[in-house]
Amino acid sequence: NAGVTQTPKFQVLKTGQSMTLQCAQDMNHNSMYWYRQDPGMGLRLIYYSASEGTTDKGEVPNGYNVSRLNKREFSLRLESAAPSQTSVYFCASQDPNQPQHFGDGTRLSIL
C-alpha cells in the first residue's frame, strides 16, 4: 500500500551542485506533478506530466527539469542548485476527476 514514494526524504546540497529527486507511484495514474512548498506560500506547481512521454511547465519551472521515465516514475532535476531552491518538494499523482495523492515530501536545503 505504498501510494506515492519520494526519495530521498532529506538532502543538503551546496550551491551549484546538481541532484535528482525521485518519485514513483503504484496506482497506475496517468498524471503526475511536482510542487514546492514554502512557508506562507502554500504549494506551487513546478512541472506536471499528463501522461507518459509528456511534460509541461507549471507556475515556477525556472531552475528545474523533469523526466517522465515511464508511467510509474517522474523525476525532478536541479542542474545547479541555488539557495532560493531550499524548500520541501512534493510529488503527486492523479487519475482524471479524482483527488491527487501526495508523497511525504523531500526536504531540500541548499547552502
Add this chain to the structure above:
Amino acid sequence: TQLLEQSPQFLSIQEGENLTVYCNSSSVFSSLQWYRQEPGEGPVLLVTVVTGGEVKKLKRLTFQFGDARKDSSLHITAAQPGDTGLYLCAGPGSNTGKLIFGQGTTLQVKP
C-alpha cells in the same frame, strides 16, 4: 492570476473550542478542495465542494462553498489535539485546470 487567500494564517486554541478557517478569492472556481497536512507528510484530501451554497460535514468538520463559488469555509466544532495540522484550500485554475493552493492555515489545538 487566480489567487486563494486563507485566513487566519495561524490559529492556536484550547481543546473544546470552535473555529472557522476562510478561503477567499475574487475569482470563480468550479470547485474547491480542502486538504489537511501533518508534519512530515503530504496533504491529504478532506473534501471537495462543487455546488454554490453546498455544505458538507465530516464528523466535527463542516465545509461550505459560497453561493458565488468564490469562497469557502471550514468550521471545526469542539476542536481536539488530533485536529492540529496545516489546512489548505485548493481549486482548479480556469485556464490550466491545475490546482491553485491557498497559503494554508496552521492550527494548533492545545490539550
